[in-house]
Each structure stands twice: as C-alpha cells, then as structure tokens.
Amino acid sequence: MSIIMVAAVAKNGVIGKDGDLPWRIPSDLKHFKALTTGKTVIMGRRTFEEVGRPLPNRRNIVVTRSTIDGVETVPTLPAALALAEGPVALIGGHAIYAEGMDHADTIHITRVDGAPDGDTVFPAIDPARFRLVEERPGERTPRDDYGFTFETWRRAG
Numbered sequence: 001m002s003i004i005m006v007a008a009v010a011k012n013g014v015i016g017k018d019g020d021l022p023w024r025i026p027s028d029l030k031h032f033k034a035l036t037t038g039k040t041v042i043m044g045r046r047t048f049e050e051v052g053r054p055l056p057n058r059r060n061i062v063v064t065r066s067t068i069d070g071v072e073t074v075p076t077l078p079a080a081l082a083l084a085e086g087p088v089a090l091i092g093g094h095a096i097y098a099e100g101m102d103h104a105d106t107i108h109i110t111r112v113d114g115a116p117d118g119d120t121v122f123p124a125i126d127p128a129r130f131r132l133v134e135e136r137p138g139e140r141t142p143r144d145d146y147g148f149t150f151e152t153w154r155r156a157g
C-alpha cells in the first residue's frame, strides 16, 4: 500500500498557527489537490476542523478519541491505516506526521520561502531514513503569500 505524507512547511518548520495555516498559497492548494485526489486522506481532528468538511473525491479518515458526525473516525493512526484500502495520504498535523514517519514511503514537502510565527511544526526528517530525491521551484502567482519549492523525499533503502 502506497503511503505518502503531504505538508507545507516554512523555513522555520512552522506548519500551523491558531488552528489554521499561517499563509495563503492557493497554488499549493492546487498541488495538494493533485497529490491527494483519489486517495484515502488521513488527518488529525484539529486539521479536520480547519478544513471544515470532508475533502471531496477522497475517502476521509479522522484520527480522534471522540467521534464526529459525517466522517469516519478512528482512535489511532494504525487503526486508520488498517481501515484504508488503496493509496493513502497522511495530511497532518504534527502527531500524524511524526508517527507517519514510520509508515510513509514518500514525503512531499512544499518548502515555503518564509519564517512566519506559528504554534505547530513539522517533525524533523531523519536523513538516515529519507533521502531528498527532487527539488522543483513552484510558480508563485500574485495571490500566493510566499514563494515555494516542491521537495520529494523517499524512504532510503
């Protein structure tokens, strides 16, 4: 089963602030949609609350100790992975990414060219476990708060 992680990460590691993204980068949302459409997306409860509704054209599974109407919920990441069929995308937040390091074969990072304040960070990528295999500049439009680069990391060995 293919398991990818998808995250937008600032130069200081920040991914979130006050339950939201610390930036508006519509071009990256398109990239996120392309990477995740057709897959099962697995996310933590706060990330689901930020998105506000199940993401369309994807099976949505939310990791939480409670239940949420209108979406599949499970108490742990392994339970979510056991439930998923076909390709999976882990889409945050911090604990899902940290635990996901043991499961993901590929990590897609949008490296945001800024260092905004935030309260949630992406966990360190262990260079012994993942290798940076591609770095591609993104095309910034006037609607994007920052420039960005698309990085692909693959599990080493």
Ligand SMILES: NC(=O)c1ccc[n+]([C@@H]2O[C@H](COP(=O)([O-])OP(=O)(O)OC[C@H]3O[C@@H](n4cnc5c(N)ncnc54)[C@H](OP(=O)(O)O)[C@@H]3O)[C@@H](O)[C@H]2O)c1
Binding pocket: 006, 007, 008, 009, 014, 015, 016, 017, 018, 019, 020, 021, 043, 044, 045, 046, 047, 048, 050, 063, 064, 065, 066, 075, 076, 077, 091, 092, 093, 094, 095, 096, 099, 120
């Ligand atoms: N830049 C990006 O790419 C990106 C991506 C995703 C999110 N974000 C940002 O990150 C922030 C949200 O992330 P977060 O780390 O604060 O929260 P989160 O991981 O989305 O949600 C945390 C909640 O999820 C449940 N949970 C997560 N991992 C679990 C585990 N291993 N076992 C059991 N339950 C688990 C718990 O829910 P219960 O308390 O309900 O039990 C926990 O309180 C927001 O600011 C969001 O905008 C950014």
